[in-house]
Amino acid sequence: xxxxxxxxxxxxxxxxxxxxxxxxxxxxxxxxxxxxxxxxxxxxxxxxxxxxxxxxxxxxxxxxxxxxxxxxxxxxxxxxxxxxxxxxxxxxxxxxxxxxxxxxxxxxxxxxxxxxxxxxxxxxxxxxxxxxxxxxxxxxxxxxxxxxxxxxxxxxxxxxxxxxxxxxxxxxxxxxxxxxxxxxxxxxxxxxxxxxxxxxxxxxxxxxxxxxxxxxxxxxxxxxxxxxxxxxxxxxxxxxxxxxxxxxxxxxxxxxxxxxxxxxxxxxxxxxxxxxxxxxxxxxxxxxxxxxxxxxxxxxxxxxxxxxxxxxxxxxxxxxxxxxxxxxxxxxxxxxxxxxxxxxxxxxxxxxxxxxxxxxxxxxxxxxxxxxxxxxx
Amino acid sequence: xxxxxxxxxxxxxxxxxxxxxxxxxxxxxxxxxxxxxxxxxxxxxxxxxxxxxxxxxxxxxxxxxxxxxxxxxxxxxxxxxxxxxxxxxxxxxxxxxxxxxxxxxxxxxxxxxxxxxxxxxxxxxxxxxxxxxxxxxxxxxxxxxxxxxxxxxxxxxxxxxxxxxxxxxxxxxxxxxxxxxxxxxxxxxxxxxxxxxxxxxxxxxxxxxxxxxxxxxxxxxxxxxxxxxxxxxxxxxxxxxxxxxxxxxxxxxxxxxxxxxxxxxxxxxxxxxxxxxxxxxxxxxxxxxxxxxxxxxxxxxxxxxxxxx
Numbered sequence: 313x314x315x316x317x318x319x320x321x322x323x324x325x326x327x328x329x330x331x332x333x334x335x336x337x338x339x340x341x342x343x344x345x346x347x348x349x350x351x352x353x354x355x356x357x358x359x360x361x362x363x364x365x366x367x368x369x370x371x372x373x374x375x376x377x378x379x380x381x382x383x384x385x386x387x388x389x390x391x392x393x394x395x396x397x398x399x400x401x402x403x404x405x406x407x408x409x410x411x412x413x414x415x416x417x418x419x420x421x422x423x424x425x426x427x428x429x430x431x432x433x434x435x436x437x438x439x440x441x442x443x444x445x446x447x448x449x450x451x452x453x454x455x456x457x458x459x460x461x462x463x464x465x466x467x468x469x470x471x472x473x474x475x476x477x478x479x480x481x482x483x484x485x486x487x488x489x490x491x492x493x494x495x496x497x498x499x500x501x502x503x504x505x506x507x508x509x510x511x512x513x514x515x516x517x518x519x520x521x522x523x524x525x526x527x528x529x530x531x532x533x534x535x536x537x538x539x540x541x542x543x544x545x546x547x548x549x550x551x552x553x554x555x556x557x558x559x560x561x562x563x564x565x566x567x568x569x570x571x572x573x574x575x576x577x578x579x580x581x582x583x584x585x586x587x588x589x590x591x592x593x594x595x596x597x598x599x600x601x602x603x604x605x606x607x608x609x610x611x612x613x614x615x616x617x618x619x620x621x622x623x624x625x626x627x628x629x630x631x632x633x634x635x636x637x638x639x640x641x642x643x644x645x646x647x648x649x650x651x652x653x654x655x656x657x658x659x660x661x662x663x664x665x666x667x668x669x670x671x672x673x674x675x676x677x678x679x680x681x682x683x684x685x686x687x688x689x
Numbered sequence: 690x691x692x693x694x695x696x697x698x699x700x701x702x703x704x705x706x707x708x709x710x711x712x713x714x715x716x717x718x719x720x721x722x723x724x725x726x727x728x729x730x731x732x733x734x735x736x737x738x739x740x741x742x743x744x745x746x747x748x749x750x751x752x753x754x755x756x757x758x759x760x761x762x763x764x765x766x767x768x769x770x771x772x773x774x775x776x777x778x779x780x781x782x783x784x785x786x787x788x789x790x791x792x793x794x795x796x797x798x799x800x801x802x803x804x805x806x807x808x809x810x811x812x813x814x815x816x817x818x819x820x821x822x823x824x825x826x827x828x829x830x831x832x833x834x835x836x837x838x839x840x841x842x843x844x845x846x847x848x849x850x851x852x853x854x855x856x857x858x859x860x861x862x863x864x865x866x867x868x869x870x871x872x873x874x875x876x877x878x879x880x881x882x883x884x885x886x887x888x889x890x891x892x893x894x895x896x897x898x899x900x901x902x903x904x905x906x907x908x909x910x911x912x913x914x915x916x917x918x919x920x921x922x923x924x925x926x927x928x929x930x931x932x933x934x935x936x937x938x939x940x941x942x943x944x945x946x947x948x949x950x951x952x953x954x955x956x957x958x959x960x961x962x963x964x965x966x967x968x969x970x971x972x973x974x975x976x977x978x979x980x981x982x983x984x985x986x987x988x989x990x991x992x993x994x995x996x997x998x
Contacts, residue, residue, distance in 0.1 A: 314795065316792060316795050317792065317793055317795065319792070320789055320792030320793050321793075323789075323792075324778065324781065324785075324789045327778075327780070327781055327785060328778070328780060328781075331780040331781075332780070522775075522776075522779070523772065523774040523775055523776045524776050524777065524778055525776075526737075526742065526772040526774060526776045527770070527771075527772055527776035527777065527834075527837070528793075529740075529741075529742050530740045530741065530742060530765065530768065530770035530772075531765055531790065531793045531794065532760070532763075532765040532766055532793065532794065532795075533793045534760060686760060687742060687743065687744065687758075688737060688742040688743055
């Protein structure tokens, strides 16, 4: 490889990018757009579950229970209902997701023969949200029960008989269990994958389509020099995209970056080389810009989105799919970035993943170089 | 002098199309060699093989004694190639295209400055140095492509239909340019479908169906042409039956303005003239030119009608 020729190709490629404001704008806007879109829309947090209440009992005890629902940030009491038809209509209209019905004999049962049943109705059509809402409701009921028991014990003079088991939970790494802290680092990996393959998927196919490859092939420049020269400017662009994503994550979404920035950059760089080479490989094989772009989108975006653990936990997938995720490079970057961002761990934990990413980059680059033929047919 | 370009028995087939069928020719330094032939004759394939873009299925190609397809032999440094298709970067300016190719050939900054200044001057492109290549006229674009192919001072220059789509004035410019470099010892192979351009070459090869029909100096070839050429004007229904009756004596027929240009075997010429005159056509003898030669040669292997088409 001759460095001057590599630089010549890199400079020429930079001019192409610079002269085409549309593709340059796309390269810079897509990461920002995806950050906004997924960062805001893809929230898994369940807050303010809209709730209907029907208090048949109308006693101090029932009002005490309802005030706990009202006070919780997880529920938003939207409707004071006066019957089942009203609750049913509200759930059908999606005005509320759940309803609490307190029976007329609630206070009497509570004082005379506990337990006193309270009905919790739930719209299960969104199973995930329903499960989380149910958990919140059980929490409210439990805290009421514990405090009510303590109050009774105090009133009767009997020493407080605490609940037999108390779970004291401390959440590590993402103390408030905010889904953005989980989404954003993974999102950066998905963005890197998609952008990288898209950027380079056009470059070599364009030379074939526009006929410029014919002139290029007749010069002393070698295939590896063309590939290296084309990688350089897009690598720089990819690193700018990384910076954009990290800055948005930090300042807009407040995601803590606890680990080493150098390790973040290094692992993204290794991944970027693989992603860019992959786009290049599509471009070499397809020889058509349209086909290469479609390949890049299909082959990188879907696996990176679905099989990387970015949203859907790999541990919950069926066994064969879990095995398949091992060939999705984004998977390793997702876990690297989460480790660096949230746990602040370094190479002592992440070396394996980083090595796999480096191997992925080297392998795809090698494949692109082997596949590129400096011949017209 | 020993040839710097040598094609020996080149054969190449694309699917069902036989592009080259045993094409051989050689070009010496300082020689301007023309590959003349209709579209589809195999000229482009031959030049692509010489430029190392295609590996021939049969035969061998040598440029400065090396295999042009072998990228590591350094053969590319001795080779300049100008494809028929637009193959420069349209979004890059004239100067940027030149600089890119200068860098690919690892020219020093000074070499680039001197040579590009000279090439821009003789191609009269200086004023357009900052203009994107896609905004150049056909003639200017070809001159830029030629300049890009000449920057590294190749010993062999391959030009695929350089005058295609170029106005007559720019065409003359291009030929003048070529003569300058040929005078300095460069070997040039140029392909063209225009028979009138054959006479501008030192030597030509007539290519038809992937084979060389005839080769030599254009003047000598025309001088050695034995058939007669007639200009025949008259109603088609009168003329056509006469020509048909003459059969194999009529070698080729081509339209010429409102009339026909008819190539006829020398011995049969007088008889045909009488027959045509009797049918009411006006007949005049013409001086044979290169096109007649080509049509007559091409007709040897194919029906006259197909060759004229």
